[in-house]
Amino acid sequence: MGFVAGVEAIVGAGYVKRDAESLERYGTDALKRGHPADLVVLPADTREIAAVVRLCNEHRVPVVPRGGGTGYTGGSVPVEGGVVLGLDRLNRILRIDEESLFAVTQPNVITGDLQDAVERVGLFYPPDPASLKECAIGGNVAENSGGPRAFKYGVTTHWILGLEAVLPTGEIVRTGGKTVKNVVGYDLTHLIVGSEGTLAIVTEITVRLIPKPPVQATLRATFPSVEAAVGGVTGLIGRRVIPAALELVDGTCLDAVAKYLNVTSLAPPGTAAILLIEVDGLSELVTGEAARVEEACRAAGASEILRATSEAERQELWRVRRELSTSLKVITPLKYNHDIVVPKGRIPELFQLVERLKRDYRLRIPCFGHVGDGNIHVNIMVGPEDLDEQARAHAAERVLFEGTLALEGSISGEHGIGFAKAKYLGLELTPDVIELMKRVKRAFDPNGILNPGKIFPNGDPGALPIAD
Amino acid sequence: MGFVAGVEAIVGAGYVKRDAESLERYGTDALKRGHPADLVVLPADTREIAAVVRLCNEHRVPVVPRGGGTGYTGGSVPVEGGVVLGLDRLNRILRIDEESLFAVTQPNVITGDLQDAVERVGLFYPPDPASLKECAIGGNVAENSGGPRAFKYGVTTHWILGLEAVLPTGEIVRTGGKTVKNVVGYDLTHLIVGSEGTLAIVTEITVRLIPKPPVQATLRATFPSVEAAVGGVTGLIGRRVIPAALELVDGTCLDAVAKYLNVTSLAPPGTAAILLIEVDGLSELVTGEAARVEEACRAAGASEILRATSEAERQELWRVRRELSTSLKVITPLKYNHDIVVPKGRIPELFQLVERLKRDYRLRIPCFGHVGDGNIHVNIMVGPEDLDEQARAHAAERVLFEGTLALEGSISGEHGIGFAKAKYLGLELTPDVIELMKRVKRAFDPNGILNPGKIFPNGDPGALPIAD
Numbered sequence: 001m002g003f004v005a006g007v008e009a010i011v012g013a014g015y016v017k018r019d020a021e022s023l024e025r026y027g028t029d030a031l032k033r034g035h036p037a038d039l040v041v042l043p044a045d046t047r048e049i050a051a052v053v054r055l056c057n058e059h060r061v062p063v064v065p066r067g068g069g070t071g072y073t074g075g076s077v078p079v080e081g082g083v084v085l086g087l088d089r090l091n092r093i094l095r096i097d098e099e100s101l102f103a104v105t106q107p108n109v110i111t112g113d114l115q116d117a118v119e120r121v122g123l124f125y126p127p128d129p130a131s132l133k134e135c136a137i138g139g140n141v142a143e144n145s146g147g148p149r150a151f152k153y154g155v156t157t158h159w160i161l162g163l164e165a166v167l168p169t170g171e172i173v174r175t176g177g178k179t180v181k182n183v184v185g186y187d188l189t190h191l192i193v194g195s196e197g198t199l200a201i202v203t204e205i206t207v208r209l210i211p212k213p214p215v216q217a218t219l220r221a222t223f224p225s226v227e228a229a230v231g232g233v234t235g236l237i238g239r240r241v242i243p244a245a246l247e248l249v250d251g252t253c254l255d256a257v258a259k260y261l262n263v264t265s266l267a268p269p270g271t272a273a274i275l276l277i278e279v280d281g282l283s284e285l286v287t288g289e290a291a292r293v294e295e296a297c298r299a300a301g302a303s304e305i306l307r308a309t310s311e312a313e314r315q316e317l318w319r320v321r322r323e324l325s326t327s328l329k330v331i332t333p334l335k336y337n338h339d340i341v342v343p344k345g346r347i348p349e350l351f352q353l354v355e356r357l358k359r360d361y362r363l364r365i366p367c368f369g370h371v372g373d374g375n376i377h378v379n380i381m382v383g384p385e386d387l388d389e390q391a392r393a394h395a396a397e398r399v400l401f402e403g404t405l406a407l408e409g410s411i412s413g414e415h416g417i418g419f420a421k422a423k424y425l426g427l428e429l430t431p432d433v434i435e436l437m438k439r440v441k442r443a444f445d446p447n448g449i450l451n452p453g454k455i456f457p458n459g460d461p462g463a464l465p466i467a468d
Numbered sequence: 469m470g471f472v473a474g475v476e477a478i479v480g481a482g483y484v485k486r487d488a489e490s491l492e493r494y495g496t497d498a499l500k501r502g503h504p505a506d507l508v509v510l511p512a513d514t515r516e517i518a519a520v521v522r523l524c525n526e527h528r529v530p531v532v533p534r535g536g537g538t539g540y541t542g543g544s545v546p547v548e549g550g551v552v553l554g555l556d557r558l559n560r561i562l563r564i565d566e567e568s569l570f571a572v573t574q575p576n577v578i579t580g581d582l583q584d585a586v587e588r589v590g591l592f593y594p595p596d597p598a599s600l601k602e603c604a605i606g607g608n609v610a611e612n613s614g615g616p617r618a619f620k621y622g623v624t625t626h627w628i629l630g631l632e633a634v635l636p637t638g639e640i641v642r643t644g645g646k647t648v649k650n651v652v653g654y655d656l657t658h659l660i661v662g663s664e665g666t667l668a669i670v671t672e673i674t675v676r677l678i679p680k681p682p683v684q685a686t687l688r689a690t691f692p693s694v695e696a697a698v699g700g701v702t703g704l705i706g707r708r709v710i711p712a713a714l715e716l717v718d719g720t721c722l723d724a725v726a727k728y729l730n731v732t733s734l735a736p737p738g739t740a741a742i743l744l745i746e747v748d749g750l751s752e753l754v755t756g757e758a759a760r761v762e763e764a765c766r767a768a769g770a771s772e773i774l775r776a777t778s779e780a781e782r783q784e785l786w787r788v789r790r791e792l793s794t795s796l797k798v799i800t801p802l803k804y805n806h807d808i809v810v811p812k813g814r815i816p817e818l819f820q821l822v823e824r825l826k827r828d829y830r831l832r833i834p835c836f837g838h839v840g841d842g843n844i845h846v847n848i849m850v851g852p853e854d855l856d857e858q859a860r861a862h863a864a865e866r867v868l869f870e871g872t873l874a875l876e877g878s879i880s881g882e883h884g885i886g887f888a889k890a891k892y893l894g895l896e897l898t899p900d901v902i903e904l905m906k907r908v909k910r911a912f913d914p915n916g917i918l919n920p921g922k923i924f925p926n927g928d929p930g931a932l933p934i935a936d
Contacts, residue, residue, distance in 0.1 A: 097813060099702060099811075099812065099813030100811030100812045100813035100814065100842070101705070101812065102811065143651060144651045144655070146649050150649060154626070154648065155649055157658070158622070158626060167900070171900040171904075172900075173898065173900050173901045174901070175901065177876065177877070177878050178811045178877075179809045179810065179811060179841065179842055179843070179877060179881065180622065180623065180841055181618060181623055181838075181841050181842075181843045181878070181881030181882060182878040183611060183612050183662050183878075183880050183881065183883070183885070184878055184879055184885060184893065184896050185893060185896075185897055185901070185902070185923055186662070186663055186908055186909075186923075187612070187625070187658055187659055187661065187663075188659075188901070188904065188905070190625070190659070191654060191655055191656075191658070191659045191908075193655065194654070195654055195655075199654075211706075211708040211710070214708055234567060237569070237679060240679040240680075240681070240682055240750060241750075242678065242679070282709075282753060282757065283756075284753060284755065284756040285749065285753035285756070287752065288750055288751075288752040288753070289750065341647045341649045341650065342647065343565065343567075343568030343570065343646045343647060344567065345565060345568035346568065373647065373648055373649050374568070374647055374649075375647070375649045408645065408646045409645070409646075409647060410645050410647055410649070410650040410651075410652055411652055412650070412651050413647065413649030413650060413651065414651060417651070417652060417653065425653060428652050430641065430642070432635075432639040432641050433641045433643065433653070433656070434653070436635065436639075436641065436656065436911070436912070437654045439911035440654055440656075440659075440911050441654075442911070443908050443911045444907075455653055
């Protein structure tokens with residue numbers, strides 16, 4: 001029996017796709033630089049996944065797990081061809097334990113749906129990547145996704161208690177468990193989280209939950225400079241406030257959103273940055289924290305402070321942030337979106353670096369992001385046909401990464417390396433660390449069949465058939 | 469040049485100990501079942517550690533890193549002899565960054581000293597193992613230590629941003645960084661945390677800090693049954709309260725403490741369990757949360773609720789908890805201390821299991837612990853000379869572990885496996901997972917020189933010269 005017939009015998013012929021449209025669709029993600037799959041396989045459950053993987057391992061066929069396909073670094077792109085294992089059918093929440101505060105879910109549940117389900121019983125799963133209406137929780141696990149609430153609540157890895165996963169050699173394993181405390185053997189759970197689908201295929205996820213904060217307050221403060229906005233952040237931390245969300249949007253972004261929404265302005269004249277701040281918790285806490293936030297922003301020189309008094313007003317304040325990614329397209333349709341991160345105290349220096357890049361490389365670089373975490377999305381905007389601007393952008397991105405590392409930061413806080421940033425891995429990690437990671441990879445995947453060409457700088461993304 | 473002369477050339481002869489007292493002292497930990505070191509080496513810094521480790525690797529000499537020596541499972545015991553690498557001289561806090569909220573410390577800083585240092589500048593490092601006045605932060609990293617505050621704040625791993633470490637092959641590596649968000653390559657940081665000194669020797673630790681909660685309230689509630697106390701816990705979580713500490717102490721423990729302190733009773737007659745509850749945060753929050761705690765405990769049938777109105781009263785409420793370990797010695801000087809953990813909702817069943825063990829095996833088993841995490845310290849008390857009772861205790865501990873796993877729990881929530889629990893590893897982990905962990909071990913330590921005989925069930929603790 002040939003390889004394809006073997007796969008069909010496992011999952012059923014109806015769940016093996018070879019039409020051009022499927023191969024193309026399962027061959028790209030939000031990075032929009034893809035490579036068509038050779039075969040798309042849609043298994044029903046863990047056992048089918050294990051059987052397909054064993055077959056791939058025997059035949060040395062690359063296998064690439066795929067959830068929502070919303071990643072920004074090509075993590076689910078089959079850059080070396082082979083099988084794309086679409087987890088589409090593993091889309092059920094298996095259990096919500098209201099007393100012990102955890103949920104068990106399959107990987108292809110949409111993150112926002114999981115949040116809605118637990119919130120209906122008064123519980124809360126905090127991580128909130130911007131794509132939460134489309135991304136799969138399994139993809140969040142693969143990339144260790146963040147989001148606005150990370151400053152108070154941490155990132156995905158902090159909420160994962162245990163996993164079921166299929167190893168590249170076909171074994172089904174369980175790591176971690178259903179408790180926060182567990183020190184039995186190595187912490188494979190949090191090694192697999194963030195490994196971008198290169199160590200194991202996650203087939204079941206146990207997430208920790210907490211009681212849903214009953215009340216929230218949302219504020220928007222406008223500032224005459226980025227430095228003043230960062231001063232507001234420092235001031236509110238100094239006042240012992242830990243906001244659930246703490247977002248900064250710079251003036252260039254604001255102008256783009258205003259243009260996109262066809263309004264004159266979204267903030268008072270002279271606004272160079274806004275902070276969006278949300279505090280949550282018991283009502284008595286929220287009242288006090290909101291007052292301290294206002295105080296901190298005023299002390300830092302805010303020109304205007306708005307506080308939502310209804311859910312509609314709250315949504316209106318968040319609108320600027322939500323429309324951002326789409327709005328930037330009014331500048332130009334193509335952006336190189338970098339999710340760099342620096343220690344919070346270095347953010348003013350990071351913005352100085354961006355100003356230098358704008359000037360030296362003649363680029364448009366709107367910035368926004370999770371300022372409490374030091375995680376700023378630096379969007380280098382380029383004309384899709386402007387090869388000169390693209391070359392300048394690539395030159396600038398290397399300087400951006402080097403500058404970020406000089407500020408004690410990291411070249412990726414949320415999106416991972418995938419294949420898009422693989423060539424920059426050596427900027428941040430020494431050869432000894434990269435070699436150690438490769439040995440860990442081989443401990444999981446001796447034949448290198450699982451999601452090859454990712455993370456490590458040996459792929460050749462430039463040669464991909466589907467160019468950006 | 470011989471091996472010892474080689475070590476002396478690296479660290480200086482004065483920092484190499486071979487006297488019987490040193491070999492013995494560096495050969496035991498709080499488990500009190502040791503094995504003398506062949507050589508105690510006290511390096512000055514990371515470079516000396518790397519040089520010593522390279523030499524050990526060349527000569528295939530086991531090397532065992534050691535911090536405070538307060539572990540309960542023999543993690544720092546040189547069960548196969550060789551070099552004990554005492555980190556005593558790496559005892560400085562290198563940096564506290566008040567703006568970016570992190571600290572960088574050497575591994576042998578006492579955890580409590582680190583907490584005091586950051587609290588002096590208004591910051592907070594939450595993890596608080598019971599031994600915090602004696603244990604080293606490096607040991608906390610090795611064992612992923614917990615403590616009472618874990619319910620609200622998580623365990624050590626949640627507070628570690630980055631590490632410098634020496635690999636068993638002698639390379640000096642840096643993992644993670646100085647930001648919460650970092651998804652560049654595999655998360656080696658949190659793989660090394662909890663690896664019990666078997667993957668790498670941690671030489672520098674970057675910990676995350678938060679603003680110190682300005683106010684706290686401490687309450688003690690007494691209950692007529694363990695079930696009622698657990699009902700109080702469920703009730704306060706249902707009221708959206710997340711206490712900083714949430715400790716349960718059972719009646720047997722209370723009696724022991726009363727006897728130790730030479731008082732008639734520490735609680736109203738008929739008390740079968742007490743809860744110690746501490747809430748912290750902004751003052752407006754703490755007031756509201758404390759009221760909800762009282763409400764929840766009263767609704768669950770508490771017979772008495774006390775609230776500390778001064779620091780002296782707070783210390784008095786905590787006294788029972790603090791005197792516990794020492795007090796249990798009034799029952800008998802030897803205890804088998806098990807740090808099992810179950811999902812919070814299964815705690816009543818866990819206590820039913822303990823009652824069965826007490827009866828079926830005729831044992832004294834006082835229990836206390838971190839009830840919010842489901843992490844209960846089950847202390848099986850045995851006479852040091854009573855071999856029959858010890859045999860019954862060992863039989864019971866296997867039933868305890870199996871029962872814990874049947875309740876979806878874990879056999880160790882805080883203390884790790886070391887060599888003491890290695891033979892039970894296979895109860896919780898499947899052979900496939902253990903094999904995977906061994907491959908990860910080999911990826912770090914191809915010659916198996918780093919802390920051999922730990923975690924994996926191939927050592928022979930029964931044959932150790934220093935018996936309990």
